[in-house]
Amino acid sequence: MTDWRPIARAALPADTVTLARALIGMAVVRDTPEGRAVVRIVETEAYPLNDPASHAFRGLTPRTRPMFLDRGHAYVYLGYGTSWLLNVSSEVEGVGAGVLIRAGEPVEGAHLMVDRRGGRSRPAELTAGPGRLCQALAVDRSLDGADLCAPGPLFLATPPRPVGEIGASVRIGLTKAVEQPWRFFERDNPYLSGSRRLNQRL
DNA sequence: GTATGGATGTTCT
DNA sequence: GAACATCCATACT
Numbered sequence: 001m002t003d004w005r006p007i008a009r010a011a012l013p014a015d016t017v018t019l020a021r022a023l024i025g026m027a028v029v030r031d032t033p034e035g036r037a038v039v040r041i042v043e044t045e046a047y048p049l050n051d052p053a054s055h056a057f058r059g060l061t062p063r064t065r066p067m068f069l070d071r072g073h074a075y076v077y078l079g080y081g082t083s084w085l086l087n088v089s090s091e092v093e094g095v096g097a098g099v100l101i102r103a104g105e106p107v108e109g110a111h112l113m114v115d116r117r118g119g120r121s122r123p124a125e126l127t128a129g130p131g132r133l134c135q136a137l138a139v140d141r142s143l144d145g146a147d148l149c150a151p152g153p154l155f156l157a158t159p160p161r162p163v164g165e166i167g168a169s170v171r172i173g174l175t176k177a178v179e180q181p182w183r184f185f186e187r188d189n190p191y192l193s194g195s196r197r198l199n200q201r202l
Numbered sequence: 203g204t205a206t207g208g209a210t211g212t213t214c215t
Numbered sequence: 216g217a218a219c220a221t222c223c224a225t226a227c228t
Contacts, residue, residue, distance in 0.1 A: 055220080063212080077212085077213090078213095079219070079220065080221045081209075081219085082210045082211080082221060082223095083221045085221080087220085100220055102220085130221075131222060132221090171220070172221095175218085175220095203227105204226105206225085207223105207224095207225090208225105209221105209222090210222100212218105212219095213218090214216105
């Protein structure tokens with residue numbers, strides 16, 4: 001059992017694309033009454049300032065308020081009416097931007113994640129994909145706005161082991177700004193979402 | 203292995 | 216009323 005501790009906010013880069021890259025390899029610690037579940041982040045996407053695909057592009061709304069918090073806060077929203085998606089706010093307070101956590105590698109409490117995923121236990125089905133990851137970690141709207149740099153039900157921690165080579169590709173599932181290479185991933189990690197082709201690029 | 207289409211509900215126009 | 220940072224089952228090669 002690792003003694004997970006929240007990462008210092010000062011240790012998070014105050015730039016969205018840089019943060020998206022820096023989050024690869026970091027741990028997400030999720031505590032519930034059932035126990036602790038931990039994943040190692042293996043895939044992210046940056047939604048920086050002035051990005052037409054960002055929810056914050058058209059300014060602050062009730063939904064996107066957490067994106068305007070100081071870096072290291074959770075922005076959780078419902079995508080396509082079916083899946084929760086977890087983001088980490090980036091930049092300084094007042095600037096709307098964030099990083100989507102797209103996939104993780106189970107590190108601790110894998111049995112909890114299997115249960116929450118309806119018994120599915122194959123790697124590609126457990127935490128590969130932003131909706132699947134949130135389901136596995138029991139992340140929902142109740143965690144919207146949570147501080148990920150402080151003790152609590154959900155927080156970030158430093159990488160549990162050395163981070164491998166990081167690749168980049170275009171972002172997945174977008175209808176706007178589809179050309180920017182703002183998706184980052186740990187190369188050759190079996191817990192990635194996305195096609196083989198995307199994961200081999202660049 | 204890849205491709206396609208439906209379910210779904212919240213948000214904003 | 217349209218859009219949507221997804222998932223899953225099904226159908227195919």
